[in-house]
Amino acid sequence: IAAGGEGNQHDTTLATYVLLRRFEDVVAAANQRLDVMSDGRYRLARIDEREGGRRARQAGLGLAVHDNLTDRARDPHTLSGGETFYVSLCLALGLADIVTSEAGGVSLDTLFIDEGFGSLDPNTLDAVLSELSGLQAGGRSVGIVSHVSELKSRIAERIEVRPLPSGASRVVVRA
Numbered sequence: 001i002a003a004g005g006e007g008n009q010h011d012t013t014l015a016t017y018v019l020l021r022r023f024e025d026v027v028a029a030a031n032q033r034l035d036v037m038s039d040g041r042y043r044l045a046r047i048d049e050r051e052g053g054r055r056a057r058q059a060g061l062g063l064a065v066h067d068n069l070t071d072r073a074r075d076p077h078t079l080s081g082g083e084t085f086y087v088s089l090c091l092a093l094g095l096a097d098i099v100t101s102e103a104g105g106v107s108l109d110t111l112f113i114d115e116g117f118g119s120l121d122p123n124t125l126d127a128v129l130s131e132l133s134g135l136q137a138g139g140r141s142v143g144i145v146s147h148v149s150e151l152k153s154r155i156a157e158r159i160e161v162r163p164l165p166s167g168a169s170r171v172v173v174r175a
Contacts, residue, residue: 020046022098023061030087030094037086037127041069044087085116086128093135111135112143117151129154 012020027044034042047062064073065087079087096108113132120128132142144151152158160172 020061025098026091026094027063028094029097030090033093033131034087034090036131037090037124038083039123039127042067042083042087044091045073080119082116082119082121082124085119086124089113089116089128093131109139110141110143112145114145115147117144117146117148125150 024046027046031043034044043066045064045066047064063076065076065079066073076084076087093111096111100107117125117128132144136142144155152160156174158174160174162170162172164170
């Protein structure tokens with residue numbers, strides 16, 4: 001039964017079963033942030049199938065996105081680039097929350113986010129930056145790697161890398 005063989009109704013190994021249950025905790029933590037970032041529109045749910053309808057058996061952790069606007073579940077592949085960015089960010093933050101809460105005092109105090117901000121509309125950008133500011137207020141360090149000009153006016157403390165005509169770069173620290 002533990003190996004996912006005969007008598008195992010879900011055709012799932014014990015290791016996969018445990019991983020699926022832990023993933024549900026990550027999804028629950030992600031949903032707390034997703035509610036804020038999506039203005040209540042989206043909620044994640046773990047499903048038994050991987051995206052595309054195949055069983056999750058040993059290889060995958062399936063996710064569906066419940067769209068409260070249409071009251072329907074959606075395949076995550078149907079999300080826009082900006083939606084995919086903040087849903088992924090929420091999952092990463094949810095994972096960090098679960099690891100922090102269960103790692104015997106080990107804390108993930110630093111987070112780097114690389115790109116994705118250019119795909120957000122202004123309201124969603126506000127929600128995402130507000131959530132990240134909350135992380136900073138709670139003692140975490142958040143680094144953002146981005147080319148989005150609007151972030152320069154919204155983030156006072158930053159490191160800018162500027163190209164020089166010679167092909168080299170110059171680092172400017174703004175505090």
